[in-house]
């Protein structure tokens with residue numbers, strides 16, 4: 001009985017080809033914030049990623065054109081950029097994590113100085129993502145449990161909601177959890193070696209705003 | 211098109227089908243969710259602070275899996291309900307995005323690739339195996355801070371490596387070595403009942419233990435006389451009755467002068483010495499000419515003052531002590547060993563051991579341990595690569611502590627091939643960072659840190675992040691030492707905060723590594739089972755410990771007159787160390803000059819110490835504590851007013867500090883509160899890992915200026931045997 005209660009709810013909407021293309025588009029963007037394996041680098045370099053983004057965004061009804069292939073240098077350079085931007089062997093760095101760009105908690109009862117500050121992991125937004133992931137019966141890898149609101153996970157989750165036809169949920173999700181990209185961009189451009197990542201964020205924001 | 215891509219992070223949870231509907235349990239609206247979780251309950255979990263080695267007891271208050279508040283545990287004899295600023299700052303580090311958030315593999319200079327734990331274990335395990343199969347298990351080194359269970363001993367035992375090395379040679383190794391040899395272990399002062407206290411080389415208000423400061427302050431309010439001997443007007447001196455600014459490096463002479471007065475004026479406790487001291491005559495034979503007047507010439511303290519200190523100690527004995535000291539004097543001078551010996555001797559001369567208001571050993575207990583689960587082969591134990599305790603090398607150094615500053619040398623000589631660093635950062639905390647950087651020449655370097663420390667960034671092939679102390683449960687700890695307390699206490703870290711599995715408990719890291727290395731079931735127990743097995747023999751359950759946070763055992767160390775015995779060969783306090791005589795030394799302390807002396811107008815001895823809001827280099831990246839640094843110009847180097855005037859310097863001026871090892875620039879704090887022979891810097895700054903964003907590039911560290919020397923008797927670094935020249939300008 002409990003199980004039935006738990007799963008009784010709004011039936012999924014119908015899934016169109018357009019939904020599917022839109023969903024796939026964000027899987028591609030999600031991949032770009034992971035560590036650049038050689039294979040992904042080659043896909044970027046030979047224009048495969050730009051081509052897929054162009055096709056999927058057109059099918060999805062949100063056409064954008066990217067030219068990431070022209071913005072990346074050697075493989076070593078993109079690895080260096082990933083280090084500088086996200087791991088930050090040089091400072092400043094810009095973790096692709098939502099909590100870092102938002103006030104840690106709105107719960108005023110907390111008695112730690114970070115409660116009203118930005119710049120910390122596992123803020124309210126991370127707890128919400130963890131909640132959504134669990135409620136939908138999904139899992140995130142152990143390496144990301146401390147930052148369930150990592151941009152890759154957010155984009156995969158947004159993609160999943162669209163893929164499953166949960167359109168109003170996806171809209172709400174976008175409004176709540178993908179609104180920090182301008183702040184993220186501003187942090188990125190303070191880093192000397194910010195390409196291709198700052199451009200990827202610009203394009204991502206562009207498609208989300210359409 | 212695929213639902214979720216091949217590299218997808220998100221997965222459908224095992225046993226759950228794809229969602230057929232939006233579950234009712236889902237709150238999609240973030241604002242509603244954030245409001246809902248405000249109703250969650252606050253619970254509290256006990257832990258032990260990781261801000262310094264005092265391990266104060268604390269309660270972590272937790273709401274929706276996150277830290278809601280942290281406060282000191284009243285019952286814990288180190289915290290007595292209070293945490294210092296560092297304790298608070300370090301607790302908040304748990305949410306620092308600058309932590310190493312998952313295992314990392316070096317892919318170039320300053321370049322790392324995040325990898326999964328599975329990959330990390332496989333690669334580190336396999337590589338270690340290959341190297342040790344070729345070169346022998348004794349080429350493995352485990353280097354750590356020391357002072358807690360690391361479980362590494364089991365692995366070392368199987369592979370035949372004795373190379374467990376701690377940081378103590380850079381901290382206070384002369385003290386523990388000497389006290390152990392002379393009286394069988396450490397003794398701690400009874401702040402509550404003393405009438406007269408001398409502190410030298412220990413600033414409890416800088417290197418804080420909250421309960422110690424509480425008790426010293428209470429003693430002061432009762433009218434107890436407090437004397438602070440320190441080249442610097444340190445924080446403890448601000449509450450003392452008297453600050454005695456000694457010439458740095460000459461505490462040994464002061465102690466010899468005090469002992470001379472006690473003996474020549476017949477002020478010492480003859481009965482105690484007759485019953486409990488071995489080697490008194492031998493000591494006196496060598497030192498009967500070292501009068502207070504002679505001490506005065508060396509220390510810059512008048513003979514009258516030295517005699518007064520001796521007479522006051524004797525008048526208040528046994529309710530008086532010369533505090534045994536800590537980092538300040540016990541790894542930093544050529545005469546540190548003899549200084550430690552004289553500390554024992556002065557306290558023995560006033561007969562304060564086991565006496566109310568005097569010194570007592572730490573109350574302790576013995577834990578059990580989980581049953582062995584590994585019954586496979588073990589390699590024959592090799593000999594120590596650092597030479598600690600080895601005949602013909604450093605026979606008098608405690609093997610249990612080792613000589614960490616020798617690690618680059620061991621690597622160069624092929625004596626160390628694989629080095630694991632566990633919460634230890636020698637590239638910043640050991641002498642001469644450029645020399646320490648040679649650690650990267652080892653075949654394999656693995657660092658197990660929390661943050662991106664210098665050792666990880668510059669030398670590690672793999673970084674395996676351990677989780678924050680509030681995220682883990684640990685082997686229990688006996689809480690004792692530093693302060694007299696009649697009963698041992700038992701406490702532990704319990705897991706307070708939500709799993710942040712991007713980092714792991716040390717035990718899990720070692721399980722993963724050793725399994726991949728090819729040793730099965732070396733650690734066939736969980737941390738819960740380890741805790742239960744450890745507490746079993748003393749009749750405490752983990753649940754009870756978790757409920758109470760800290761449990762005090764039966765009173766076991768009380769003042770006594772009868773039945774006093776010392777854990778030495780003669781069962782007495784040995785003024786003459788037999789092991790030293792065996793190695794060709796005199797065996798008793800005599801005056802030894804510091805190794806180096808400042809000569810010219812612009813030469814100074816470089817000394818260092820702790821600031822109340824930092825724990826050496828451990829806290830340099832903490833934003834809350836660095837904000838205090840900003841407020842107080844905490845990175846400034848102190849200089850005596852008269853010397854500064856001669857160099858044309860005023861408060862805040864930039865100066866260049868140089869010797870043949872390093873050149874750095876900093877700003878000066880001009881003060882009467884420092885002996886003219888020296889300049890003083892906090893031991894905290896000089897972070898050069900720019901990943902440590904908050905601390906990077908602020909101030910400099912004394913280690914930049916000292917070579918990696920090894921004292922022949924106790925192995926310490928002689929960290930204040932360092933002369934620098936100072937000139938105006940440089941920024």
Ligand code: SF4
Nearest residue numbers: 259261262266294297
């Ligand atoms: S003295 Fe301060 S930093 Fe050290 S353990 Fe106690 S509270 Fe933590």
